Amino acid sequence: MSERRDNVDPIIGDAVGSQLKALFDEFAQDAVPDRFMKLIEQLEAVEAAEASASGTSPHGHADKDAFE
């Protein structure tokens, strides 16, 4: 993830490194199971429900009077 080139280990691009990268990329190309998007939707739904229950908007604009 880093763009710094002065600190790149020689493993990048050598035989072991290429195989490692190929394996990682192979894993990363797997189709993402539906359960993960459903999970994100559930987390959002819980958050929206909590926000409406506590009288705040989902974007965190708390009702100031509640704290004063």
Added chain:
Amino acid sequence: MSPSREVREGLVNAIPNLRAFAMSLCGRSAWADDLVQETLVRAWAKADTYKDGTNLMAWLFTILRNEFYSQLRKRKREVEDVDGEEAGRLTSAPDQLPNLEMRDFKAALALLPDDQREAIILIGASGFSYEETAEIMGCAIGTVKSRLSRARTRLTEILEGDELNSGEPRTG
């Protein structure tokens, strides 16, 4: 506090990389996906500890690896309680990998100690810097470098030797 839009989008976009990291650590298994699920839940819950503009992927990888080690300790305890054998992760299910070379490589990777495997994946496959890897692993940069070097030597030994063809029949 709820995750910002940046974190939410980052989480969704990171899923393939998080899965690849989890699978590299513990095989293409149900456990890998459980780790990713737990990582997403934890990241969501503590989104307020993420500092905007810092490396979100490194933050998520840190959560995943900490969860991996915590579950690993738990599993080892449970397995020791039952029959004293090492948990059978990494050999659990045959993997659909495109060629023998890649299957051998994956089997060799599985033989490395966890900390060495983690270092070599983070640097060699995920593309993190030494500094980022040291932060993710919670150790010094020198430790990252020495684990990486040992991992590489050991992998080369395994791939050039006959360890993969002896002992247990190969899976995947």
